[in-house]
Each structure stands twice: as structure tokens, then as C-alpha cells.
Amino acid sequence: MPRLLPRSILHAQSENPLLAKLLPTCRSLASARNELRWLREHAIDHHATERSPASKGDNNNWRARLKELVARRARGEPLQYVLGTEWFGDLELVCRPGVLIPRPDTATAIGYLVQRMLERDPHKWRKTLRVLDLCTGSGCVSLFFQHEWIRFMPVIPEIRTIGVDLSPKAISLAQLNRDRLLRTKHEDVERHKASQASHFYDTAFIESLSNTSFLHADVLEESQLWQKLEAEHSLAADILLANPPYISRWGFQHSTERSVRRHEPKMALVPPLPFSIPGKDCPKRADSDDLGDLFYEPLVKTALKSDAKIVWFEVADIEQAARVAHLITSMASARPEQLELWREEPMPGIEGLEGKDEIYQGFIVKGRGNGRSVVWWRDG
């Protein structure tokens, strides 16, 4: 971690006292400046919408508000909770304390997944496409996947999406995000009636958003989950996506940022210990619990049960990626060639174009950065 030089704190102080307050949290002058600018925009906008838009020039009130926002951020509260939104790819989603903030790595992986499906066979998916997003949180994966599909795929079938989460807060936030997107898309359609390209996209997105629902259920209790899904419409799925809690207890203490530990919900990050799951007879292997792998076995079971053709899981690192890949090959007798381990930036780099894929523990690895996902092409 770079040390903050007293000089840069002094510098910030002389520029703007608020900047100096943000510096310890933001760690660099450049990012402190950006955050201060976004906070200021937020303070001014918020102020303007709270009153009449005319009161925008009413300086003192937004300044007071900005001071409050800066104080919250300076105490380590995530900027996304302070501002109330985060960008996920090019979707702006609402964030609330109690629900995990969507991460850019996740958006990158989902975007790349759609690109790969496009490259593999753009015309394959013609019938109703059923998407299952387990551990949906803010709903970001469910919502972004359909958005990307509609933007890039040449064929747009009926898309039916279900997002599942155990946290009631997450379910209501996911619903809110869906409804908010629906509203803005409806407004967009009203506004640019003339522009054909965006009209087509907007109406398709409205349709698929209307076919998106969020379900309160426990992913670790497979049989109950399956019953609930059956009741919703059908258990069958074409695409299964999941970003479950995957941080080990050790990782939570040692490689998780303080602001995450203090402000984001632990149940979204660290799997529970097996014996703490009521009414569940679990293997008592302390070491495997400690690795944070608890969710992947039930997830693979649901993938098999729903007969998903494409499965994507987010993971903590390349070791966990390999463990999950081994789990899949042993549980489902999948061929190793059907599996891919993706890093944070899975798309090929400029030099990577002619280079060969890396192999890790017998699996193909794509891209650069930390290990971030496992993809299982069951149709491949």
C-alpha cells in the first residue's frame, strides 16, 4: 500500500479542505478529486430535485449537504452507498446498505460471456431463452445479461429471467432496479420515437425486463429451491449465472478491504459454516469450509437439474477456479475442454492475439489479472 505523504495531504489541504478529508479514504489525489467532484454533483442535483429546480443557485444548502456527504465518505462508507448508485457496464443501478455493491469485474465477465456466445454461434438461441441468476443481490447480473444480449445478439428470442436471493433486502432492491430501468426505458421510447435503432433496443429491453422476476429462496437448500422455481414457471434453464459468496474466513480477515468488511453485508461475501445451517446434515470438513467453496456444489446440482447449457460462476482466485472446475468434472463427468477459467480481463490483449492459451491444472485460462470466473460450456 502506498504511504500517503504528508506533503500530498498539505497540498490537498491548500487546494480544498474537503479534498484533504477524502484523501485518507481515497489514497490518491487524483481519485480524491474525482470523488469530490461526483459528490459535489450529487449534492447540487439532489438539492435541486428536493426543492424546485430553481433553487439550484442556492449555494449554502448544497454546500452543507456536500459537507455531510464528504464526512460520510471520509469515515470509509463506500462512495456507492453515499451516492446511492453504481454503474454496472452502462447500466446505472441503485445501491443500498445491506446489499452488495456490484463490481466491475462481474460486468466485464458478463459482457465477455455474451461476446463469446456471439462468436460461437450467433444464431443458436432462437427459442425462448431462460436465464437463472442465483445469488442475485442488486439484480445486476440478471439485468445486465439481457441488456448485453439485446445489444449484441442478432437474434432476440423471448428472454425469461429469474433472480434468486435469500436476503429480502436484496430481492426488493433487485425489483426496484428492474422497475427503475423499465421506467427510464419507457421514457426513452416516449422521447425518441423517431430514432429507429435505439427504439428497437429499448422496446426489446422493456419486454425482457417485464419477463424478469425475483424470487426469495435459499440456494443451499436445493430441493426447496427447485420446488419454488417449479412453482414460478419452470425449473429448466438455458443459462445459469451465479456470483455466490466466495470469500474464505481467512480471506475476509486478510485480503478484504476494510470498507468492504465494515460496510457491506457479510452474508453476501462469506459462506456460512455448514453446521450453522439449520436442519442441514453437512459434511464437517473444516478445511473445505475455510476455502469459501460451500456454494459451488449445490450450484452445480441446480445446474444439472435445470439442464443449463451454459454455466458461469464468479470465484475468488485462480485456485478456487481450479477447485470449482475439478468439482464440475467429478460431479457431472464433464470433459475438461468444456471448462474455461477466466481472469479479470478475459478478452485477449494485443500481444495475446497470437499467443497460446495458458493452462492451469489442466484447464484453459483466459485473459489477465486475478482468476475471476469459471465457465462451463455444456453444449460444447
Add this chain to the structure above:
Amino acid sequence: MSHRTTSWIYTRCLCRALRWHILRFNFRQQHYSIARTVDQKDGISPVLISRARELAKEHSRLESELSDSFDSSTAKKAGELGPVASALNEWDKARDSINELQTLMKDSTTDAELRELAADDMESAVQDLKRASASLTLSLVPKHPFEQLPCLLEIRPGNGGDEAALFAMDMLRMYQAYCSANGLRTTLVKFDTAEGSADPNGSASPLQVAILEVTDEGAYGRFRSEAGVHRVQRVPATETKGRTHTSSAAVLVLPSFPDATNGGSASDFEDPTSDYYVDPREVRVDIMRARGAGGQHVNTTESAVRLVHIPTGITVSMQDYRSQPKNKEAAWKLIRSRVAQGRREIREAEIMQTRRDIVGVRKMGRENKIRTYNYGQQRVTDHRSGLTLHDLDDVIAGGQALEKVMESVRQWLVDGEIQALAAENPPNAKGQSHI
């Protein structure tokens, strides 16, 4: 232990969304010969006339070709030559009427009254010819290839500390006011102050860089005269002893390329043989992200994007937006402009080299002081056109006076073009007998 260090991780974006960044520019090469010697009476050089006749002939040939079968590239060429042909036509008419009047006047059989009338007409006929000559000359001047594009105005403080930053801010306001007075649409693409404000009205912090996009067609042609160092001489608000300071602000004017997705005239950039082609495979995309474990372990707000055009090393970073795709889009816009501008500068330098021996160099670039704003004398002097106005307030307010100064520079640029073209092809015997 948490890790908040950040680093650039590069990636190559394959997505189709970036396809429109493939930009090809069709550079119209126009080398028209213009002789240096100018016929006093006609106000135009004989070689220039003969060149115009050749082009007009070519024009009518293309037109007849088009009437047989339509071809879009032929149509484009014909369209480009159209103004030359019609300007020449006007010039011929004006000259013919002078010849007629002269014959009338010389003819001894003409009666006195008619001769007088002819003499009266002569004056206006000469004026007509002058006008026709001027527009014929203009039609032969090669158009700047980016003339029709929208543009980006980048304003940065130069020498002079905070006072320079204040002046840069004044310049930004001046151009904004000029645009709104002239019905031009603008967007503030980037506005960085020391404290990072995005609100140009609510910030007291010194400006570091502002980028104003003028989205109307032809904005580049209108504003390219503004590129260079603008010098200010005034007593800064902060100066207690009443001393005049000299400081400066630098203005960079870049053409802004429409993207195909916005239904812009992207077809202009589709010539694969063109020099103006930015291959996305030559652009490295770096994304700022947290080092360390990433994923669920961190919740950073890094959204910065950096683009590097590998062949030229031109680098653009953008971190103004919270959304990474938005930063990427804005960065692409800037890099396309910079790369194209760089190529244009090399091209100009080459042309300049060939002209250097013959004419005095009319240099115009970011290192040259182009204009002085002297508050004490309420004076604005443009060092290229030589125009001085004692109406500083109206210039700084972006009013008619600013347009006057800008127009003087545009005229200066055209004059320079004509001079240079004439110098490029020294007069030769061929063609002079044409008139």
C-alpha cells in the same frame, strides 16, 4: 491487509460497440497549379485561369459520364469541381462584357451618347470582374480536409500561474458566449480544476483544462484559426500593487469525428486507402483497477480508462465519469481527433518544407503567440492577420468583435494558401497562351 494500490491493466476491446472507431478519412488531394504572376487588369494569374479551364473541362466530362451512368465516386469528384466550373463561368461572363464595352468604346462608328453609357458601365463591369476573380481564386484553394467537421476546443492555462488559469476560464466563457450568440451547440466534455470541479459556475478553484465540443458541422473550419497561444496583459484581481502581468492560455483545436452510431457522416471515413484511418488493433486500452484480490474483496470507484495509439504513442486518459464505458467513449473521441490532427500536422510540415524556400513561412501552431489581449489599452491584436481592435470587452464577451478578429484570421489563412499554391508551381510557359 487491504490493498488500495491501483494499476493499469490493459485489455483489447473486441466488442462490436467499438467498431465505429475504425475510422477512415478520405483525404482529398488537390494540387492546383497557380502561377505567381498576376495579370493586373484581370486580377488573376493567366496560369490560374488555364488551370481552372482544365478543371472545368474535367467537370463537364464527369457530368456527361454521370448522365450515362451514375457512380457515386464520380459524382463526388464532379461535386468538388462544380464550384470551380461555375466560378469560371461567372468570370468569363464578366470578362466578355468588358471586352464588349471596350470594342464599343473603341469603335469610331459608335455615337457619343452610347460611348458615354459604355464608359459608365465600364466601372461596374470592372468591379464584377474583380469579384469574379476573387471567387474563382477561392474556389481553387484546397479545402481543409476537416473543414466540415465539428470540433473540440481544448483550453489550458499557459505561463502565469493562477492568473493564467483565470484567463483560461475567461477564454472558455468567451467561446461559450460566442457559440450561444451564433446558435452553435456546445458540450463541455471535460472541465478539470485543481479540486476537480465539474461545475464551471460554482468553482473558485483554478482551471487546469477544459474541453468544449462544438457539435455543429463546419465548426472546425470556423474555429481552427483560434489554435495557439493567447496572451493577456492586465492587472490581476489578486495583484495589490496595481502592476500589469503578462500571462497566457493555450488553445488547441481538434476536429471531432462523428461516430457511425449517431448517424454521422461516417461514410466519409470509409476509404481504406486513406491516410486517416485509426485501426483499433493499434490502440491499447488500459483500464484502471485495484491491485490485490479484486472481485468481492474490494469496492473501489476506479473507472479511469487510458488509450494508447501504439504507432504514434499518443495517449489519452479519461476519468471524468463514474461509468467506465462512458470514459472509454469519451477517450476514443479524443484519441481519434488527436491521431488525425497529428497526421495533419505532419502533412502540413511536409508541405511547408517544400514551400519554405519560396515564400515566407506562415506558421501557426500551438507554440506561437497568436493574439494579445491588452486590458489597459482595451486592445486586441491578432499577430497573424495584424488586425487590432480597441473593443476588448466585446471580444471577451464573445460578441461581433470576436467574429471580426476570427474572420480576419480566416482571410489570412486563405491568402496564405493562395500564396503558397502559387509558389508551389512556379509559372511555366505552358498554358499561358490560353487566354
